[in-house]
Amino acid sequence: xxxxxxxxxxxxxxxxxxxxxxxxxxxxxxxxxxxxxxxxxxxxxxxxxxxxxxxxxxxxxxxxxxxxxxxxxxxxxxxxxxxxxxxxxxxxxxxxxxxxxxxxxxxxxxxxxxxxxxxxxxxxxxxxxxxxxxxxxxxxxxxxxxxxxxxxxxxxxxxxxxxxxxxxxxxxxxxxxxxxxxxxxxxxxxxxxxxxxxxxxxxxxxxxxxxxxxxxxxxxxxxxxxxxxxxxxxxxxxxxxxxxxxxxxxxxxxxxxxxxxxxxxxxxxxxxxxxxxxxxxxxxxxxxxxxxxxxxxxxxxxxxxxxxxxxxxxxxxxxxxx
Numbered sequence: 001x002x003x004x005x006x007x008x009x010x011x012x013x014x015x016x017x018x019x020x021x022x023x024x025x026x027x028x029x030x031x032x033x034x035x036x037x038x039x040x041x042x043x044x045x046x047x048x049x050x051x052x053x054x055x056x057x058x059x060x061x062x063x064x065x066x067x068x069x070x071x072x073x074x075x076x077x078x079x080x081x082x083x084x085x086x087x088x089x090x091x092x093x094x095x096x097x098x099x100x101x102x103x104x105x106x107x108x109x110x111x112x113x114x115x116x117x118x119x120x121x122x123x124x125x126x127x128x129x130x131x132x133x134x135x136x137x138x139x140x141x142x143x144x145x146x147x148x149x150x151x152x153x154x155x156x157x158x159x160x161x162x163x164x165x166x167x168x169x170x171x172x173x174x175x176x177x178x179x180x181x182x183x184x185x186x187x188x189x190x191x192x193x194x195x196x197x198x199x200x201x202x203x204x205x206x207x208x209x210x211x212x213x214x215x216x217x218x219x220x221x222x223x224x225x226x227x228x229x230x231x232x233x234x235x236x237x238x239x240x241x242x243x244x245x246x247x248x249x250x251x252x253x254x255x256x257x258x259x260x261x262x263x264x265x266x267x268x269x270x271x272x273x274x275x276x277x278x279x280x281x282x283x284x285x286x287x288x289x290x291x292x293x294x295x296x297x298x299x300x301x302x303x304x305x306x307x308x309x310x311x312x313x314x315x316x317x318x319x320x321x322x
Contacts, residue, residue, distance in 0.1 A: 012216055016257030023220050030217050034066050034205065035073070041190050041267070043203045044070065044159065049077040051157035051200075053148045054104065054112075056082070056097035058218045059163030061104050061225040063206055067161060068108045076159075080105045080112030081151050083144060086124025089231040100226050107224075115151055117143065122310035129232070131309055136232050139305060146302040150291065152200045164188075164204040167211040169263045171245045178244065186274055190267065195283060195292050208260060288312070 001010040003022035010020035014029075021029055038044055052067050054060040064080065071078040082101040087094045098114055105112040118124050125143065129136040152160040169190075176185035192202040206214065218225060252259045283292045286300035293300035299307075306312050 011220065012213075014213075016260060027217065027220060030209075030213065031066070031069070034209070035070070037208055038070065038205060043191055043205050044074060044076065047074075047076050047159040047201075049079060049155075049157045050159045050161055051079045051081050051148075051152035051155060052161045053081050053083075053144070053163070054101040055163070056100040056226040057163070058215050058223070058225045059165055059206060059211070061100070061223050062214050062218045063161060063163040064104055064108065064110070065221070065223060066205070068110065078110050079152075079155055079157055080110050081148055081155075081160075082112065082114045083147050084114060084116040084118070085140065085143070086116075086118050086126055087231060088126055091228065091231050093226075093228060093231055096228065097226050100224055103224055113151060113155065115147055117147070121147075121306055122312065123306065125232075127309055128305065132305060136235060140232070142301055142305070146291070146300075149198075149200055149202075153198065158199055158201065160200050160202050162202070162204055163206055165206045165211045165214055166208050166259055166263060167245060167248065169204070169207045170248050170259045173262055173266045174244050174248060182274060185266075186271065189271060197283075197285075198292065208263060210259065 001013060001020045002008065003010045003025055004019045005025045006022060008022040008024075011023050012026050013020045019029075044050065050067060050071070052060070052064050054064050067078055070076075080101070082098055082105075084098050085094050102112070102114065104110075125136065125140050128139045128143075132139055148160055148162070169188075172185045172188055176182050188204075190204045190207040194201050248259055248262075282295060284295055284297055285291070286293045286303055287298050288303040289300065291300055291302075303312070
């Protein structure tokens with residue numbers, strides 16, 4: 001197949017766009033779309049310091065490189081965050097992930113912070129698997145959201161960017177329809193304003209970019225990222241959300257553009273109407289860490305987990321208030 005633009009040998013065919021592209025033109029097309037989405041959805045509007053969460057995987061590493069280009073175009077400061085989650089299980093998964101993230105930060109000359117979950121909070125994800133009666137992937141997601149927000153705020157960022165891709169967002173949307181949990185997907189859009197009393201908005205610049213295209217872009221650019229799957233990935237595949245992802249992929253093969261249409265229609269047509277009707281409940285403050293917690297709860301979910309794993313008590317609350 002030949003490139004639709006220059007006639008050279010194509011490296012990728014984009015079914016939903018009906019276009020074949022060589023390496024040079026695929027990279028150009030990919031990056032133009034990225035910047036178009038930034039501007040169309042005002043993802044970085046008003047951002048002065050953007051913290052980007054980098055796990056070492058293809059999505060977050062690609063996002064880091066793209067945001068480096070964006071920082072040069074728009075003039076904002078870029079800061080990297082990586083969490084050492086303490087996932088090992090005989091694979092040294094977290095150590096490898098951190099090493100790769102740090103390599104990319106240094107390659108791009110981006111200031112960064114590596115946060116050790118064990119050193120900073122007293123536990124690891126491996127320990128939570130053994131002691132917490134909830135799916136380990138659920139615990140890990142909760143922990144990452146908490147730590148990323150806290151570290152971003154501590155370092156003066158006004159925006160926190162994560163590498164969620166189109167496939168992730170389509171799963172959120174379809175899961176919301178299936179389970180009737182529209183509030184969850186409303187809280188996880190491409191741009192989530194900061195909660196009252198906090199300073200960081202959360203953004204997902206790759207929310208309309210297919211996972212396979214991110215992988216291809218990363219490979220063509222020679223980015224260093226971790227290929228090893230998380231040791232808990234098989235457990236994740238058993239949950240209903242991942243099964244929905246497989247359904248989406250099958251439909252996309254038969255109807256190219258279905259996934260983009262699913263998410264784009266939700267963002268353009270459904271989210272604005274639901275957001276207008278949604279009543280925002282006033283959040284509480286965790287009496288231990290002071291961060292946001294669900295209405296009616298004195299202790300946030302993160303601190304509840306930390307108490308179970310480390311025996312941490314209310315002394316932190318007393319120290320914080322003194």
